[in-house]
Amino acid sequence: FIIQMSTAEFAIDEHNHEDDNQDFEVHMNLYDLVGNEPDEDWMSNIKLPEFWGEIITQNSLEAAQEFKRRDYVEIYHQDKDPRLIAAGEADKELINRTLNQSHIHYFQKRMRASGLRNVTGKVYYRTWWERKVVKFTETHNKVLELETDINGERITSEEQIAQRITVPEEVQKEHVIYDRWNFDVLDSRNVFTSPGYCYSLQDKKRVTLRFDTDIGEMEQQKDFMDYINLDKVEEALKGADARKTDTKTGDDQNEPEEYMFTSLKPIMILETYKKEWVKVGKKDKITPGFDGRGERIKGAILMEIVRSIAHVGDKEILVRYQRQKNRDPFGNPFRPITKGICYIHPTSDLGVGDGKASRGPQIAMNDVFGMAMDKLRIALTPIVKAGTTSASEFRNTWEFAPRAVWEAYDPKDIQEMIMDDNISGAL
Numbered sequence: 001f002i003i004q005m006s007t008a009e010f011a012i013d014e015h016n017h018e019d020d021n022q023d024f025e026v027h028m029n030l031y032d033l034v035g036n037e038p039d040e041d042w043m044s045n046i047k048l049p050e051f052w053g054e055i056i057t058q059n060s061l062e063a064a065q066e067f068k069r070r071d072y073v074e075i076y077h078q079d080k081d082p083r084l085i086a087a088g089e090a091d092k093e094l095i096n097r098t099l100n101q102s103h104i105h106y107f108q109k110r111m112r113a114s115g116l117r118n119v120t121g122k123v124y125y126r127t128w129w130e131r132k133v134v135k136f137t138e139t140h141n142k143v144l145e146l147e148t149d150i151n152g153e154r155i156t157s158e159e160q161i162a163q164r165i166t167v168p169e170e171v172q173k174e175h176v177i178y179d180r181w182n183f184d185v186l187d188s189r190n191v192f193t194s195p196g197y198c199y200s201l202q203d204k205k206r207v208t209l210r211f212d213t214d215i216g217e218m219e220q221q222k223d224f225m226d227y228i229n230l231d232k233v234e235e236a237l238k239g240a241d242a243r244k245t246d247t248k249t250g251d252d253q254n255e256p257e258e259y260m261f262t263s264l265k266p267i268m269i270l271e272t273y274k275k276e277w278v279k280v281g282k283k284d285k286i287t288p289g290f291d292g293r294g295e296r297i298k299g300a301i302l303m304e305i306v307r308s309i310a311h312v313g314d315k316e317i318l319v320r321y322q323r324q325k326n327r328d329p330f331g332n333p334f335r336p337i338t339k340g341i342c343y344i345h346p347t348s349d350l351g352v353g354d355g356k357a358s359r360g361p362q363i364a365m366n367d368v369f370g371m372a373m374d375k376l377r378i379a380l381t382p383i384v385k386a387g388t389t390s391a392s393e394f395r396n397t398w399e400f401a402p403r404a405v406w407e408a409y410d411p412k413d414i415q416e417m418i419m420d421d422n423i424s425g426a427l
Helices: 002-016 018-031 050-066 082-099 106-120 215-220 230-237 354-380 388-393
Strands: 122-149 162-186 191-193 206-213 267-280 286-288 301-312 315-323 337-341 384-386 414-416
Touching: 002 018, 002 191, 002 206, 002 267, 002 301, 002 315, 018 050, 018 106, 018 354, 050 106, 050 354, 106 122, 106 162, 106 337, 106 354, 215 230, 230 301, 230 315, 267 315, 286 315
Parallel strands: none
Antiparallel strands: 122 162, 122 337, 191 206, 206 267, 267 286, 267 301, 301 315, 384 414
């Protein structure tokens, strides 16, 4: 029933985002200078970089403003208490040190987010804590005291010195490779939210993320993510085609449809953050708090949860069902995802970007400029009009080349057509 409910919810949210995802692709095509191909090969196919130049200029101004120094965050102190001021300065240093770490790739992510926000109107961020630990065994020498003294006699008084021996002992240890915070920018075509205007993703009834992984990554993150049913996932992968999933990426057009010979077949995950009726067991383990009809059962409480469904071929497998572990400073659960918008829209919480208003003028400029280039090309291309007798007797086409000979009954039968090449109005 959980999978059925998840499928129904996702179908609704995916349908509600169809128009927005289509606009996303149209606006990104404007940025990438991609458009409809001309009807004929000889027609002009030039895309003027007007919109592209506006976005690049805006991004460069933001980069110059933010990255001219290493301190990306400043603190505004509203309290005169020296302890609070010191705490604020410590937070500032911690955030700036974190963003300057090389694994964050902050500059690239920040500029990517800026471009997405300005073009499409919104950008999503996802944050997480990552930890990698290597376990190993060390052998130490352990000293043991025997019940006999150095002469081999049984110890009966404190004056006797106990005999000692050294024995090897194996000790299990852990080496922390990294234990750190990280974040990334999401493709908004892989983010689906419930209907309704909300000012924060924390207030949405549900938020679903779509991403790809593989069984290797899932096994590595099993303990941290509390993955379940991985044996069922691995069984479903046997004999399954390694086909491309529905997850959207920036180079979808360049990806092959199938990966038949890869050892790590892609698995599409639908990860949902929402509040749901659950029953809490030992060690904070939760189970669904509703029956097969979706009705609340006795003893169930409403709790923020994380639910993940793995899609392997035509099979859907529940791989994660746990309470939200992330907490704010007040102990309240929060979803590790946030959204930024370019301009506030009065009826849509998805916001609006520069691509919306620039789409029409950009297409008009491309069309008018293309027609002007077509007219100029026709005007510069020699076009010959020939008399009926000369054309039918000798040839239908005439070659413009040095030393080319044209035969005709009367030279007046062959004349070049002069076309108007004035395109100043279009320019």
